[in-house]
Amino acid sequence: MKHPIWPENRLRQAAVVTEEGGEVIQAALSIIERQEKFDREKTGMPLTALEASAQHEDLASLEYELMKEAAQTGAMALRFLMNFEPLYAQGKS
Secondary structure (H helix, E strand, O other), X not given: OOOOOOOOOHHHHHHHHHHHHHHHHHHHHHHHHHHHHHHHHXXXXXXXXXXXXXXXXXXXXXXXXXXXXXXXXXXXXXXXXXXXXXXXXXXXX
């Protein structure tokens, strides 16, 4: 687990969630960059079956990473909410 001890500080809690969200953006950007690179490499000729399969596998792998990062972001957001204690309730029994 990347963050085994949940921080007590609000800023650090938000940073954990935001760091995961940044990884979602990074994964999405990788997909766009791969698609743009593929578009630049096209010469107007149809893809061979092998090229099409490689392109599909590459994008499928990148999309899996995107989904994994989104799930991790959701998990940290849930953790944030589950550990949220309003400031006015702290220190009260």
